[in-house]
Amino acid sequence: MDTDSLNIVVTVARLGSFANAARALDADPSSVSRTVASVEAALGLRLFQRTTRRLTVTEEGEAYLRRIGPLLEEFDLAREEARRIRDEPSGTLRFTASVAFAHECVVPHLGEFRERYPALAVELHPTDANLDLIAAGMDLAVRLAAAPQGDLVSTRLARTRYRVVASPDYVDSYGPFTDPRQLENCDCLRFALPDFRTRWRFRRAGEETVEVPVSGGVLISNALALRRAALDGLGPALLPDWLIRRHLDEGRLVDLFPDRECAATDFDTGAWALYPSRSFLPQKVRVAIDFLREKLRPDSGAIPGNTDCPAP
Template sequence: MNLNDLTLIQEIARLGSFAAVARQHGVDPSSIGRLVAGIETELGLRLFSRTTRRMELTEAGALYLARIAPLSEELERAREDARAMQSEPRGTLRLSASATFGQQFIVPRLAAFRAVYPEVGIEGVFSDTNIDLVAERIDLAIRLAPEVQGDYVVSKLMDTRYSVVAAPAYLAKSAPLLRPEDMQNHRAILFPFRDFRSRWLFRDAQGDITDQPVAGDIVLSPSGALRDAALAALGPALLPDWLINDDLAAGRLIHCLEGWEVTATTFDTAAWLVYPSRSYVPGKVRAMIDFLRSARDG
């Protein structure tokens, strides 16, 4: 028994014949009769008394319809509400990102998002652990990586680039930092991942790559903590552009090693939009994807 069955029974009771219902649905009356017979067999009771002129509800059928009418209406309202949620941005959006990306890129933009989509609530799950989207009921995740593995829908939000930066106060009192080999004269602020804390890769304008060892005695995570340490003039740090663009523009940090690209893993990295399924993407998810893309370009 499903909602369509309940609706069919109510239509027959209202119109009084299989033929009238069949005309509404554009089907043969005999198919309606077979559907009703199947429903009656499933229920174990006779819903209609058939005559040559009209169909009437049996006493049991009338009692049954009286009880299911409110349920049928509620199910229809629930279905319409669910469909509206698919098309209109509303409901609670569970959004996952790394701790620093969530705090630095997403949270400052939430006020603008809520101004446009006031009926969408946000649950931010900001963690440096790649959590299971399905198990944790995540609607949308932003992953920072060269690529994303897994049975998900993946779309690039933006390319990401890394730079070696330091505070003006640190550079004023330290040895020059103009070429990769100059790193040997500096104690870097390091991220705890193995590739980030042992050596950095530098690529010049000709495409030649230098594998430069780095060392330091301040190891921090998440990356927002490295940024704060760099701002405090504790040393040079390798940081992503989305985290430090404002600091560079304001002069709080200075881009070191001009003319060199730098990374700890690969030069091609990105922020990726990740969500569980391409089918029936809720309006709230589509709204956030479009908003993040516009925030990226703005």
């Protein structure tokens, strides 16, 4: 039996008749009577004594109703609280992103997010591992890739682009760089992902894509550390635009091939929001996605050149 049926039984007991309960519930009296009979049959108890003139609660009915009344109130309160959390940005948002993305594109905006949604607490879990969102109890993840695969729901927050960069001192020593094939003779700084460590891809309008084999004595598994090595003049590195834009603007890094698109895998990559289910999307997840998309707009400066994407 369900709580709706039990609430009908409680209403009948409170109002003293099927007719009164039916009017209060905007239901047919025969439907109310059938529901009560079904509950009694399931319990194996007679909850009401029925006569042509009146309906009274039995002794066992009184005992049963006395126990379930408070429980039904708790069910109603729990349902309302769950709906409030769903509809209002409150509770706790458990959120994961790569270490570098969290450092560069999330943490700088946490203060504003908390000011905007003071009832919403944030648990941020920066990690370069692809967590199982459901097993880890995460509400939301940001992944950096081409279109994500799998069962999770995804929506693109922003487009991303990769650039090959080096420090001005390195360019002075080993440049100028005019052709990506020059990298074959460089001691490159490589990211420790299989697709990033052996070849970089370049293309320019009207020309075929060029794949350049790369090698080097430094292999780094963290994008922030890879950027640091490039800033220190250790060699060229393939890095995402959101991680290096400020350093390019300040002249601390040089874009070696500004007239070419660069990639390790796909030229069309992005920052994607992933979450477990589209059904009953909690408001806390929705406002977080909208906030991140707002901060990653082209005019925000966080990720230049991205395009707006539709809301989930």
